[in-house]
Amino acid sequence: MAYALQQLINGISLGMIYGLIAVGYTMVYGIIGMINFAHGDIFMVGAFVALISIVMLVSGGIMDGPAAILIVLLVSMCVTALYGWTVERIAYRPLRGSFRLAPLISAIGMSIVLQNYMQVAQGARVKPIEPLLPGGIEVMEAQGFAVQFSYMQMLIIAVTLGVLGIFTYLVTRTPLGRAMRACEQDRKMASLLGINTDRTISLTFVIGAALAAVAGSMYLLRYGVIDFYIGFLAGVKAFTAAVLGGIGSLPGAVLGGLLIGLIETFWSAYFSVQYKDVAAFSILVLVLIFMPTGLLGRAEVEKV
């Protein structure tokens, strides 16, 4: 029981990270109907920017927990958002309205570029950092097993919920959100109604990248070690999460992320660590076969 509770805590904090990345996938998919393959690498860039800012802060002597973390988050979000914007501007905007596979290939190319750019710029070796927020509280103890709820996990859950709250407000209550939803429904009509669709799409990428940066920072703080390759697997799993939740659905992305995080954690805890990725992907395959539109996706009505 205690062991399961511990896995639940671990699974939720991991799932929150996946959920944050998945939101970026699902937003971009909803608005321009493409798999932004480079999004996982945007997450990786976010983690690296966070790493660099932490090292800068430490060498500058600023080590005060919450303030430092806030600065790291903000810097990472700003720089990563700029990367998200640039990727869209260079690799996707020229291909808007063209052949469906062209942006996908371009995105795969961009993913290769970002990975190798980071490898060249920051080196191929893994980057470890000291934990910024060690410790935690002991929730309960049973059969000699202590359930730990670390401060870091609390932070991840709190920050994720906070960011998602702001994000939800942005999408549902502001003119920007309205423009985004309008573009999602019918881009041509939206532009006829005076919405600057290019800018709306750019902002979608910026917001998605900022969320990925939060996820990257959290990942770095939680696991304490990153390398230039973390984007691929995290990206694939987050995309899996987005599809699982029903691509295009924002709550679905978070739900899917949580599920993937939980499945992965419980599978590793009770079955085998080696096959944890297989578990996540197998669940995806099963869900798609039996619920082709995901958990919260809109059923695609076949118009005849």
Place this chain on the structure above:
Amino acid sequence: MTGEVAAITMANRPSVTAAAMKDAAITALVAAGLFIPIVGLRTDVGADGALMIRQRWADVAILVLIAFFGRLGLVTWRGLRGEAKPRTAARTEVLRRAGTFVAPLLLGAAVVLPFIPGTGRYELDLGILVLTYVMLGWGLNIVVGLAGLLDLGYVAFYAVGAYSYALLATTFGLSFWVCLPLAGILAAFWGILLGFPVLRLRGDYLAIVTLAFGEIIRVVLINWVSLTGGPNGITGIPRPSFFGLPFSMSGEPDTFAGFFGIEPSPVHRVIFLYYLILILALLTNWVSIRMRRQPLGRAWEALREDEIACRALGINVTNTKLTAFAMGAMFGGFAGAFFATRQGFISPESFTFIESAIILAIVVLGGMGSQIGIAIAALVMIGGFELFRDLDEYRMLVFGGAMVLIMVVRPRGLVGSRTPTVALGARRAIGAEHVGEGRG
């Protein structure tokens, strides 16, 4: 009229330049934002094990300047060139005609390559590599280009072929010529097995599921140590023989060199492998071309164009997709078996997602459905990749950048047009604007 346009352009020029400068300045600013943290502040593990920062402002400055002048040049060039001319049907026709003599030329060059003076071991190895990708591209083209099914896990079938050959040959001692068809059949079998549940999924769902399958197979290969040797892979895979005559340095009568009475040389085997993959690739090409003119191949293309219409015409959509999937998988399996025998060693590392991505990129860059386009794309991508081998770690960076660039410049690939499979009169190429891209 022309004079008027020219006058307007002349009058506009100064303001264009001012706008270009502003544009370039903004680009430089963005570049600074991008490069200052990542390039300017390099993190390294210091002597005490903690990370420390190394500052590299000169590199940042160079990159920002490149961005500034690059953008300035691009904007100025665009301004001078004026409006981009739309591609006309005439141009499609010219390209197609060029294709008719480029194809035999390339084929001729491929056939005589081992005998061209100056072709050494390195050139042949590169040729084998390029041809392997040509074959994989042609194989995947059946799935993506003809049937319009987006498959991001093609490397899974390549892996199935390679491991099938390796295991059959090392466990049962079967010869390459027995294993080759078996590897193809097994890969096709896996294609059907994996395809059956998922082929009714549409579009990007299919893409992500095939990607997941590719990863699942790779993870299984890594972890099923007792069968696959795990991360260490399988070593000591038998090399192919010339129909029973081994390539050996001994020069005995029952070796290749001894039988034909020639000087034993290690190049013989490489030449043999080269022709083997050439024949396999040409087989793939021949089957694809013939299939297109068959009802099944036409049904694949019809599926790509409109699945619902196919259903209304009584075509069994699932089975038709499965045949495309299985046939693509089969050629992937052949290529895998060849890869295993050529390397003599395989490990899961050779079958990562990036391989699937490269093969898919070759198909899309070549122009989906175009055989010659794919061959050229493979030559450019894989050959070009080799050309940049001195760039070391920058090589993949250039590779990815090239993928983006080619897509931005030519979204429909090198050859986007389609040749009809049958005609009452003369066959005319169909412009890319009409050809569908598939939704599945």
Place this chain on the structure above:
Amino acid sequence: MSAKGAVEPMATPILEAEGLTMRFGGLTAVDAVSFTALQRDITAIIGPNGAGKTTMFNCITGFYRPTGGALRLMRDGAPVDLQRLPGHRIARAGVARTFQNIRLFPGMTALENLLVAQHNTLMAATGFGIGGLIGLPGYRRAERLAIEKATHWLEATGLIERADDPAGALPYGQQRRLEIARAMCTDPVLLCLDEPAAGLNPRESDELGVLLRAIRDGGCSILLIEHDMGVVMGISDRIVVLDHGKKIADGTPAAIRADTRVIAAYLGEGDEA
């Protein structure tokens, strides 16, 4: 029309719908509709918007599986239960259809479109793809016959000049006719047309009427949904009127024209009157 009625001593049904019902969640789009379409007749289904015409049509052609009721196609005297067949089997049973928003294979030539329609015949001739690959003579013969049939329909629809042009490059009216030609290449006993006159100019509508009558006289029964009352009244032998998912009238054009319920439900509300 009346002449045709006179030379029809025995009216054999081609399609019988019995209590056909289709529900989407709580909405009943088609509510226990029964009607009979006769062999060598042009039967039209009309009704105001939202009457359930297209839904019924999709049930008949296998794109929806009806919630209840039976659909029997009489082929060679033997009834085939359409509601039990999977989508692609319905076409093989002899029901061909066109789409309201034309669904051709735009990147393939007109001729290729018509060859795809003969897929099942050709597949059987190739030994399911293998025989043709090695170039068995049986396949060549089958393909020649297929091209002949395609040529016949291209001529019948006046598209022979455009045989080698991509379908996507044809003008709208020609695309409509090509779609009919493609449906006819499946050798149907019942041709179902979803608003075939939509978007056609009056001259093209007249030509369509001629084509449809020729198809009927060639032995293929026709079922069509149409909004253009001129077309419907001019060519139909029999009209079924739906309103709110229910059948409200069924009869000859003259009878329908006089039916007060139809006038109330349709002609009174529609702008065609």
